[in-house]
Amino acid sequence: MIWDAYISLQGWSDNDTPITNKCPIKKQCAADILTIFSDHCTVKFCHENGKVEELKRRWCxxxxxxxKYVQKHTKWKAFHVSSNLLCRQHIQSHYALYKEHCRELVLTEHHHAMPRKIVKANTEVLKGSQQTLDGVFQRAAPKEFSQESVLKAVAEFVVCDDQSLLVASNASFRNCLVAMRPKSITADFPSTHDVSVYIHTDFVKYMDGL
Ligand SMILES: [Zn+2]
Known part of the structure; x- marks a missing residue:
């Protein structure tokens, strides 16, 4: 762009103040960008030949x-194109400040605004914790029948499969259990109340352990 070079050579015009701001309502999805950038604004540039040009962008x-930055690069370089992606890529160079602002404003950091090495490190941590969770959920298969193991299995079925608590007392469901162990008696099967109490107690234990 010819006038790009011109602005770089000539420095910033006195008429560089924003003349419009047509985006008074900030989109929530771009709220993190506003921790470093201004909202979109239209700025008027004056060329040496008197020609006036307007451009809608964001200020970093x-x-x-x-x-020092302005002295070295001219103020023009701090006026970025409006693409959210490009703005976030630029934010990577101000990541420490961005992170601090996001924490203060309780905003989620966008992964495009994070330096690549941090994204990679976070991914590794996530993979590691996933492996840890996988280990937690690996259960040894029961080797013998017990009322406790049936109660536990039914409770896990209700919670993990989002089943109704009433399933524990459902006749068809109990028939399935009897088919797997024909000599079972009614007392071997947990009632809806038993399952409800088990889930509640287990949840309280889990919360206490946090
Ligand atoms: Zn910047």
Missing amino acids: NVCKDDK
Whole structure:
């Protein structure tokens, strides 16, 4: 762009103040960008020949307020194209500040705004914790029948499969259990109340352990 070079050579015009701001309502999905960038704004540039040009972009507030940066690159370089992706890629260079602002404002950091090495490290941590959870959920198969193991298995079926508590007392369900162990008696099967109490107790234990 010809005038891009021109602006770089000539420095910033006095008419660089935003003249419009047509996005008063900030989209929630871009809220993290606003921790570093301004909202979209239209800025008027004056060429040497008097021609006035308007451009709608976002200011990087950090670069714009950095005197050394402006001296070296001109203020123009702090006026970025409006693409959220490109803005977030630029935020990577201000990540420490972005992270701090997101924490203060209780915003979720966008992965595009994170430096690649941090994204990679987070992925590794996630993989590691997943393996740990996999280990937690590996259960040894019961070797012999017990009322407790049936109660536990039915409770897990209710919770993990989002089944109704009433399934424990369902005749067809009990017939399935009897088919697997014909000599079972009624007392071997947990009632809906038993399952409800078991789930509640197990949940309380889990919460206490956190
Ligand atoms: Zn910047």
